[in-house]
Amino acid sequence: MPAVPPASKSFSIDICYNYSDMETLQQALKRAIHDLFNTDLTPELTRPDEQFGDYATNVSMQLAGRLGKNPREVAEQLAAHLRESLSAEVQEVTVAGPGFINLRLSDVFLASAATAAISAAPRTLEGKTVIAEYSDPNPFKPLHAGHLYTTLMGDIIARLVAHAGAKTIRVNYGGDVGLHVGRCMWGILQYLGGERPEKLSEIAENERSKWMGTCYVTGNTAYENDEQAKAEIITANKRVYQLHKDNDHDSPFAQIYWTCRQWSYEYFATLYDQLQVVPFDRYIPESEVTPLGLQTVEEQLQKGVFEKSDGAVVFDGEKLGLHTRVFISSEGLPTYEAKDIGLSLTKWRDYQFDKSIIITANEQAQYMQVILAAIKQFAPEPAERTEHLTHGIVKLKGGIKISSRKGNGPSALDILQAAREAGAETGTNPSEDTILAAIKYAFAKNRIGGDVIYDPKESIALEGNSGPYLQYAHARARSILKKAANGGGELATFDEAERPLARKLSEYPEVIQKAIDELMPHYVCTYLYELAQAFNRFYEHAQVVGDPREATRLTLVRLYADILRDGLGLLGIGAPESI
């Protein structure tokens, strides 16, 4: 945490604080409250509508209740104190309504805050180790649109955490064992006409993922409709577990398994590459954590954390108001639950994390509660440090739900394709960079948790609240800078057109802080769009190049462009110089 700034200080525009302007004001307000009322309270500062000021607080209403005083009176007293103690930082302190205190920053302080907006970004996770687990596709299954969403959101969350200074470990967990593998392997064997690994070479390299998808659907359909196939699939599933146990890479069945597993991973890598997400630090296949999960559940069964029920090993979540779930099936096979325990303990053993974030769809929310409740019984630390962040599903505008279970929803590549087609229709010939900006921004701009109705056309549109629009806004600002013969000057004073832009620039660190604290990327999107609007209003009324105030204005334009680039970067979106 930054030190409390000295009580008196001379302001000069080349001073860049390593904390946000908000903290400075907050500390001063806190001291004022202490001085006047001998009460310790950390006041909340909000950004009110511009006509009221740059910051507002309703702390006097809180205090009034505690002190048994009139809120308006308390506000007046505080305001008088602040006019003295913040004379350099604040130009005007007013009391409004029932007792709101509105602060209007001095130009010099605002200048300092705007200039430092990027460098004042929070480093609240400095020295912490944070694991972000996301994407989590299963080998042997096709990537659907939901995977695309969860991958991009996870990437953004990880970027936020890293931005706050955390040592960030990006983990990708996937089911390379389990019934779905049995289904796909069964389908593969049907296609190959038996355990004939040599026939795999007949499948063209660029057809592999599609082919495996078809095999999965074949197996899935057979499992549901054909009793004999179902029995064979269950056997195939057991054989997959067995080959892991035996470390079998040679039997024909094992050769097929390992080859196809590899194909899946290659297919994932291709997609991640296309999406330009930060590469994962570690892939953890289920098979890797299965033994630890199984062993742990068996140990804890002895200690009474788990219990036997109908031949299965279960955790009685109902005692805790949760669901009861099976960890080891009556067949003796670990379920997803046991594997998840292995996964959590593996992360804990290998990284001793301060925080572990798991990003999945909403449908796993109650499931994960059971897992964490179970782990808490014997390993409280990792359980308490784990946060499960869930998101909704992706629907296409017009409304077909994209289902993960049925093999027939739009695939991740279908979404990319839809965006490209919508882009082609605009006639602006968007680059691949812009296509990605469209999709990423469309996914990120909604509050995480709800469903996303994806509209390719709207996402790629160059007007409105879209990724491509912000790329354009950035490029336009850069082009102004290129046009100028001179560099910018230091900020000192603002005129009517400049001030609202400067104020918006100064909000950046607070927005980033909030997005990181709450793990809510959409705050960044909302802010960037509002910033672009503030800029456009400025630009409408203010000539930059050639104006007497050119030096100041060029600096504002540069800060604006830099923040756009920085903010888009947090969203995994590029900011090209021209578009």
Add this chain to the structure above:
RNA sequence: GCACCCGUAGCUCAGCGGAUUAGAGUACUUGGCUUCGAACCAAGGGGUCGCAAGUUCGAAUCUUGCCGGGUGCACCA
């Protein structure tokens, strides 16, 4: 049946540890380019914040109950 999430403008969404006049985008109407990228700006119409109670000086926001939608509830993941 029980549990969790969600109902804000025609559409897509912000706003949610209470507060100054409920906001954006889009669509629609109108005005603005001999000047730095008008992919923009300005103005207008459009909302019983699902419904109903409750708590308070004050509720889109908190509580309860309904109604509507989604998801999850033991050997799938």
